[in-house]
Amino acid sequence: MTGTDSPPGNTEAKERSQGLARSLFRVSLPRWRGGRYSLSKLFFNFYLLAMGSFVAIAFTADFVISTAQRGITDDYARRFMRGTITLIEDELFRQPRSTWQRKIKELDEKFSYRLGIVERMTLDRTLTPKQVDKLDGGDIAIDHDGDIMYHRLGTSSQVLVVGPLTSSRNPELKDRLPLELRLRLLTWSLTGLIFGIALWFWVRPVWRDLETLRQTARDLGDGDFEARSPPARSQLFASLSDTMNSMAERIQQLLATHRELACGISHELRTPIARMRFALEMLTETDEREERQRLWAMMEDDLDELDHLIDTSLTYARFEREAPEPHLSSVHFSEWLVDEVDSVRLLGRRLNVTVDTAHLPEGLKVDLDRKAMPYALRNLLRNAFKYASKQILVSAELVDNRIMIHVDDDGIGIPAEEREHIFSAFTRLDRSRDRATGGYGLGLAIARRVLELHGGTATANAAPLGGARFTLAWKAQQ
Numbered sequence: 001m002t003g004t005d006s007p008p009g010n011t012e013a014k015e016r017s018q019g020l021a022r023s024l025f026r027v028s029l030p031r032w033r034g035g036r037y038s039l040s041k042l043f044f045n046f047y048l049l050a051m052g053s054f055v056a057i058a059f060t061a062d063f064v065i066s067t068a069q070r071g072i073t074d075d076y077a078r079r080f081m082r083g084t085i086t087l088i089e090d091e092l093f094r095q096p097r098s099t100w101q102r103k104i105k106e107l108d109e110k111f112s113y114r115l116g117i118v119e120r121m122t123l124d125r126t127l128t129p130k131q132v133d134k135l136d137g138g139d140i141a142i143d144h145d146g147d148i149m150y151h152r153l154g155t156s157s158q159v160l161v162v163g164p165l166t167s168s169r170n171p172e173l174k175d176r177l178p179l180e181l182r183l184r185l186l187t188w189s190l191t192g193l194i195f196g197i198a199l200w201f202w203v204r205p206v207w208r209d210l211e212t213l214r215q216t217a218r219d220l221g222d223g224d225f226e227a228r229s230p231p232a233r234s235q236l237f238a239s240l241s242d243t244m245n246s247m248a249e250r251i252q253q254l255l256a257t258h259r260e261l262a263c264g265i266s267h268e269l270r271t272p273i274a275r276m277r278f279a280l281e282m283l284t285e286t287d288e289r290e291e292r293q294r295l296w297a298m299m300e301d302d303l304d305e306l307d308h309l310i311d312t313s314l315t316y317a318r319f320e321r322e323a324p325e326p327h328l329s330s331v332h333f334s335e336w337l338v339d340e341v342d343s344v345r346l347l348g349r350r351l352n353v354t355v356d357t358a359h360l361p362e363g364l365k366v367d368l369d370r371k372a373m374p375y376a377l378r379n380l381l382r383n384a385f386k387y388a389s390k391q392i393l394v395s396a397e398l399v400d401n402r403i404m405i406h407v408d409d410d411g412i413g414i415p416a417e418e419r420e421h422i423f424s425a426f427t428r429l430d431r432s433r434d435r436a437t438g439g440y441g442l443g444l445a446i447a448r449r450v451l452e453l454h455g456g457t458a459t460a461n462a463a464p465l466g467g468a469r470f471t472l473a474w475k476a477q478q
Contacts, residue, residue, distance in 0.1 A: 387411030
């Protein structure tokens with residue numbers, strides 16, 4: 001049976017495991033060290049990118065809105081200025097055409113914006129075709145670039161020019177432009193400042209999380225597998241921090257398993273190898289046929305033991321390393337259980353091995369991995385074969401959609417304080433050191449790993465027969 005005795009540590013194996021893990025981590029560390037940024041550089045790069053994008057979007061939106069509203073603005077300006085232009089036009093028509101230039105200069109002095117008269121032909125290069133069509137149709141044409149309005153005087157070839165409306169002769173407009181510019185600058189400055197403050201309070205915890213993750217990665221790369229990343233301050237790195245901690249725990253577990261296997265196997269190999277060496281020495285010193293046959297049989301048993309040790313160790317290492325996904329399939333459970341017990345019944349020899357499926361529903365089907373689950377059941381049966389005196393009972397029941405397999409024996413039982421410890425690898429109870437029942441302390445560990453793959457449990461308790469009861473439990477339908 002299994003128990004409290006653990007083999008001595010193997011320092012060389014431990015150092016080799018840690019060295020391998022360090023080399024795996026150091027592959028990625030130069031990228032961290034070589035690409036290191038300061039907090040201020042990260043902040044300014046991000047600030048310039050975000051603020052530049054924000055300004056570009058704002059100006060684009062302003063341009064689109066201004067373009068869309070230009071037609072509305074033009075109609076408003078025409079209605080607003082139509083009365084003034086009509087009055088100027090009527091005033092000119094009261095005068096001879098030869099005096100229009102003189103008259104327009106007199107009127108020009110009374111307006112805050114400029115007035116003038118030009119020949120129609122001079123505007124072909126100044127106005128667009130649409131503006132020319134409006135002008136020739138008697139409407140007011142507006143030049144947005146110069147903020148100037150054009151209106152043809154009757155059917156003559158002369159055109160009244162009004163503007164620029166933002167002329168420096170208008171003191172109100174002259175003062176308005178710098179004020180508007182100052183307001184725009186103030187608005188953008190406040191926007192940039194507020195955005196910078198908000199960005200700083202967002203970037204700072206992100207940077208701290210990056211620094212923490214980098215330091216944790218460096219510690220792990222240096223061989224400190226106890227290092228863990230503290231909880232992330234920002235949700236951005238919360239999952240990454242949890243993943244790194246899970247990875248560190250997994251690596252630590254794999255290294256512990258590696259050391260455990262290395263130490264345990266090296267310890268277990270000594271006895272059969274020593275017996276084989278002794279048998280070989282005896283073979284060279286005896287000529288008796290019966291004695292030689294006995295020694296040959298001893299060596300064959302030792303070879304079988306070594307083969308079983310290696311196979312069991314590899315099986316345990318595979319479950320520890322890969323944690324494979326179970327390939328579940330539905331089986332007629334009563335038939336499956338009877339067949340599995342019958343496949344190892346011969347190992348019990350003189351023992352009375354019975355199977356009780358009376359408590360199971362008729363025709364019950366259960367989901368299980370047909371390749372992995374037999375490992376668990378057979379290991380429990382082999383364990384029972386070692387310690388049972390006369391009887392072994394295998395029973396099963398269905399409780400709340402959980403299938404339970406009980407393997408009971410009438411042996412010496414297991415102390416309550418040892419019932420959890422026996423599922424650790426390479427561990428045996430003190431009273432099981434005898435090679436006739438010793439084993440390697442891997443069978444129960446493999447059984448528990450198989451049940452964990454099924455989302456179930458493997459436990460030990462006292463049996464109604466007086467010995468030990470081992471129970472495998474998992475969901476019948478998954």
